[in-house]
Each structure stands twice: as C-alpha cells, then as structure tokens.
C-alpha cells in the first residue's frame with residue numbers, strides 16, 4: 001500500500017502537555033497548575049450580547065474577514081491601547097482563535113526552506129506550524145540569567161540568507177517574560193537592519209503587570225514589517241469562543257484572507273457579536289482580572305522562592321517558570337513524580353523547547369485556595385527530594 005500520511009505530519013511530535021493532562025485526568029484530588037487558560041468565566045455582558053445575537057437570528061456566515069463592526073472595534077482598540085493604526089477594511093482579519101491566526105500567517109509567508117526564528121522556551125504550536133507550512137524553525141535559547149528575555153545579538157547569530165521572520169511572544173508562554181519598549185526597540189533595530197518581518201504574538205497583551213505593554217508594531221518603521229497575532233482567549237477569558245485576529249500590512253493581510261476564505265470562511269458569528277461587546281465595554285472586567293492575576297503572581301513568586309525553587313517575577317501572562325535544578329530531577333521526572341506523589345499537575349519545561357529543561361510551568365489561573373494548597377504540596381515534595 002502507498003504511504004498514506006504526509007511525512008511532515010508523521011515527523012511531528014504530539015504535544016508534550018497532553019500526556020500530563022491525560023495522566024492527571026485519571027487521578028483524584030489533583031490540583032492542576034497545568035492548563036493555560038483563565039479560571040474566570042467570560043463576563044456576563046459578553047455572553048448576553050452573544051445570546052442576543054442568536055435571539056435576533058444572526059446565525060449565518062459573516063464577511064470572510066469578520067463583521068465590519070468588530071473589525072472597526074479592533075481598529076479602535078489597537079489605536080487606543082497600543083498606538084498603532086490599521087485600516088479596518090483591509091488590514092484586519094478575525095480568525096478562529098490566535099491559533100488559526102498563527103497558522104495562516106505561517107502559510108501566507110513561508111516558501112520552502114524559509115527560516116523563521118523562534119525564541120525558546122515558547123508556545124508549543126510555533127515550530128510545528130512553521131514546519132507544516134514548509135518552513136524551518138530556527139531556535140534561539142533564552143535562559144533564566146536574562147529572565148528569559150531575547151538578547152538582540154542572539155538574532156544576528158542565527159540570521160542566514162534564508163531568514164524571513166522573527167516570531168516574538170511577549171508576555172511569553174511559558175515564562176511570563178515581557179519585553180519593555182527599550183528592549184523591543186533594540187530588537188527592532190536589528191530586524192530593520194536585516195530587512196526581516198516580525199510576527200508578534202500579543203495574545204497576553206492585556207495581562208501585563210509591571211510596565212505598560214508596548215507593541216513592536218508601534219515603533220518607528222516597524223508597522224510595515226509586523227504582523228500582530230492576538231485574540232480574546234486570555235485577556236477577556238474567552239478561550240472556548242475561538243476568536244482571534246490578525247493586524248498586518250494590507251498586502252500580507254490580503255494573502256492571509258485567501259487562506260482563511262478557503263479553509264474557514266469566517267469565525268463563529270455569535271462569538272463575533274460577543275467580542276464587539278468585549279471591546280466596547282469590557283475594559284473594567286479585564287482590569288479586575290488583571291489585578292487578580294497580579295496578586296496571584298506575587299504570591300506564587302514569593303512562595304516558590306521561599307521553597308527554594310528560584311523563580312523570577314514575570315511581567316505578564318499567568319505563568320511562573322521556576323527552576324527545579326536543585327532537586328537533581330529532570331523537568332519530566334519532577335512533573336511526573338510531583339503528580340504521582342502529591343497530586344499537583346504542572347507542565348515540564350522541556351516541552352517548550354531549548355532553555356526549558358530544569359524548569360516547570362505553573363499556571364496561576366487558579367483559585368487562591370488551590371494555589372496555597374499546591375504550594376504546601378510542592379514544598380513537601382521538594383523537601384523530600386533534597
């Protein structure tokens with residue numbers, strides 16, 4: 001029989017996060033710090049707007065790029081919050097989550113053998129999506145010494161004639177690291193010098209705790225070479241709604257729209273009506289959630305350091321990424337034994353690529369009560385291992 005499957009797909013590894021979820025799901029009394037999603041329910045006003053759209057019978061497809069009214073709100077939001085101006089008719093596409101936005105970005109940009117620089121540890125989808133689009137992910141490793149922040153000189157070290165783009169994620173999943181305006185400027189200078197594109201995943205932009213969030217697209221000379229990926233999943237607690245968006249230079253957005261048209265037609269209609277409400281009136285809810293995450297971040301960073309698991313204070317997202325090196329265990333061993341012995345689920349850092357080994361990702365999008373209990377259990381576990 002002929003080979004049925006694509007070699008690219010055969011070579012893809014299944015997500016390392018799933019294995020731990022499956023194991024944790026088969027056990028009782030587990031506290032999960034494993035999931036990467038808000039513990040809040042989407043605000044009632046957003047749910048109500050979506051219900052209302054159904055009551056009114058808005059159940060058909062929208063424009064391929066998304067409801068014009070939603071794109072208009074996204075345009076205003078980008079201008080208001082991040083000081084970057086887009087044409088809502090031509091530069092913005094509403095997608096099925098940040099996930100689809102990432103997928104069509106890669107497929108619209110990549111020719112065979114094009115290299116995309118990725119900064120590891122990173123979100124598990126990046127390299128597989130680049131490979132699926134026929135490109136080559138080129139990893140830069142960041143480490144705890146620089147609080148997992150990309151150093152601009154590292155970009156120059158990996159640039160070749162095939163380098164097309166740099167993929168950034170700030171605030172970062174899994175490290176929570178956030179780049180300041182000055183740090184982004186230093187990266188932008190190199191990107192411009194080498195005529196690269198930047199794909200910036202800003203899905204955690206609203207969840208920034210210490211400094212104001214800066215989009216690299218807002219820096220001088222960057223908008224025309226930047227593709228912003230964002231969405232409603234994290235900041236607006238809307239993971240299940242499957243709604244994201246892309247803001248890109250017109251020519252690139254047009255190319256992406258072709259792929260979106262053929263594969264998705266459009267994002268879910270009722271979710272788009274909910275998102276309009278989120279952008280128009282949801283800022284207060286976002287602020288409340290942000291404050292709550294910030295309190296929990298402070299608790300986790302302090303507690304983990306007290307236990308002796310060195311942990312920098314991440315500027316955003318809802319993850320901490322402490323070092324577990326002093327236990328002598330690999331991150332896989334640590335995560336597995338912690339789950340079996342103390343019933344706490346975390347994600348081993350190695351699944352996020354280079355620089356992740358020797359760390360675990362703990363999501364603090366969990367109740368304070370669960371966080372306190374998880375810290376007690378982790379503390380007991382670590383004491384036994386030392």
Ligand SMILES: Cc1ncc(COP(=O)(O)O)c(C=O)c1O
Pocket residue numbers: 036096097098099100123169172173201203231232233239242243244
């Ligand atoms: C960095 C990053 N980008 C994108 C996504 C995808 O989000 P969505 O639910 O909008 O597809 C996630 C989800 O965990 C993420 O952490």
